[in-house]
Amino acid sequence: MKKASKISLSTRDSWTGLFFVMPFIIGFLIFFFRPMLQSLKFVFSDVTVELSGYHTKFAGLKNLNYIFKENVDYTTDLISGVTELFWKVPIIVISALFFAIILNQKFRGRIVVRAIFFLPVIISSGIILTLIQGDAAAGSVMSGNVAAGGQTIQSDTLKQVLINSGLSSDTISGIMIVVNNLFNLMWKTGIQMTIFLAGIQGIPVSLYEASSIEGATAWESFWKITIPMLSPMILLNIIYTIIDNFTDSQNAVMLQVINNSQAVKYGWASAMSWVYSLVIGATILIVLLIFRKMNALASDQY
Numbered sequence: 001m002k003k004a005s006k007i008s009l010s011t012r013d014s015w016t017g018l019f020f021v022m023p024f025i026i027g028f029l030i031f032f033f034r035p036m037l038q039s040l041k042f043v044f045s046d047v048t049v050e051l052s053g054y055h056t057k058f059a060g061l062k063n064l065n066y067i068f069k070e071n072v073d074y075t076t077d078l079i080s081g082v083t084e085l086f087w088k089v090p091i092i093v094i095s096a097l098f099f100a101i102i103l104n105q106k107f108r109g110r111i112v113v114r115a116i117f118f119l120p121v122i123i124s125s126g127i128i129l130t131l132i133q134g135d136a137a138a139g140s141v142m143s144g145n146v147a148a149g150g151q152t153i154q155s156d157t158l159k160q161v162l163i164n165s166g167l168s169s170d171t172i173s174g175i176m177i178v179v180n181n182l183f184n185l186m187w188k189t190g191i192q193m194t195i196f197l198a199g200i201q202g203i204p205v206s207l208y209e210a211s212s213i214e215g216a217t218a219w220e221s222f223w224k225i226t227i228p229m230l231s232p233m234i235l236l237n238i239i240y241t242i243i244d245n246f247t248d249s250q251n252a253v254m255l256q257v258i259n260n261s262q263a264v265k266y267g268w269a270s271a272m273s274w275v276y277s278l279v280i281g282a283t284i285l286i287v288l289l290i291f292r293k294m295n296a297l298a299s300d301q302y
Contacts, residue, residue, distance in 0.1 A: 042270035049264055063271035074272060077252035078279060081245075085283070089241045091185050096192035096237060097230075103193070104200050114197075118190045188244060192237040199233040200226070235291050239284055246280050 038054075043063055045056035067074045103114050203226065211221045227234075248254060253276050260269035 039266075039270040039273060042266050043274050045267060047266040047270075049266075054266075059267065063267040064275070066268055067271050067275065071256075071268075074253070074256060077256065078276070081251060081253055082279065082283065085242060085245060088185060088245055089238060092188050092241050093192060093234065093237050095186060096189040097196050097234075099189060099193045100196035100200055101226075103197060117193060188241070191244075192241060195233050195237055195240075196230065199230045203229045231291075231295070235287070238287055242283055242287065243280065246276070246283075 041056060044058060044060060046059045046062070048055045048057075099117055103110065103117065107113075207225050207229075208221055211225060216224065245251070246253075249258070253272065257269050257272045257276070260266075260272065
């Protein structure tokens, strides 16, 4: 009798991963693939909507010329969206890691606290967030203001302290932008925090015990054990955060796409969407290349 061929662990893990993403692949092929090709066709067409459906007429690069040459806001919003990633992504990812480390500690009411930290993810996926943002007081808090005496006022205390400290105006402006967006940034840490928490709980306790016996401090264990073991989660969270920020409905470019779609200007909207998608893809590719280079350097050191 022939012995059954053994399947390697990596192959088994690959098939398991494929099994879990299969619903997305099937859904993409059924619901998204055809509209995606249609939107690509719209990029190079004049699109009119009639009772019989969509009618397209080849227009070459007309729509692309519009968004880059005639629409003065699109390029500005695109550059602004990419630039914001340099400070938004680190703050969100680092905050999520910080919260995950805290919530991994053993204390009474830990489950309730974890649920509270994850609550913004649930709220932001429904109409509740719209109601919160529509409320004057809540909206002022989310934009960095404080409510006092029935009115919303901008807190200038921190800004005055920074001015008195002698910092440059550009530095002060950058710090105030971060502070004024802090609520929204912390609001976006739920998913990343959960991923980090799962990763931390997957690190063998024996590694920390061994490092402790060797005399390593908690700080050294964090950098030599926690961070390397969480490297895949860090990459995943960075990519997720980039996509989440790029596709936020309040993003300036997304608002332009939505407004043009509602105005039945599908050619312009499609051109904006595809250029935006290419920018997102290029950004993610750069992040992957940077991580690959960093991992290669870390491997050479060890």
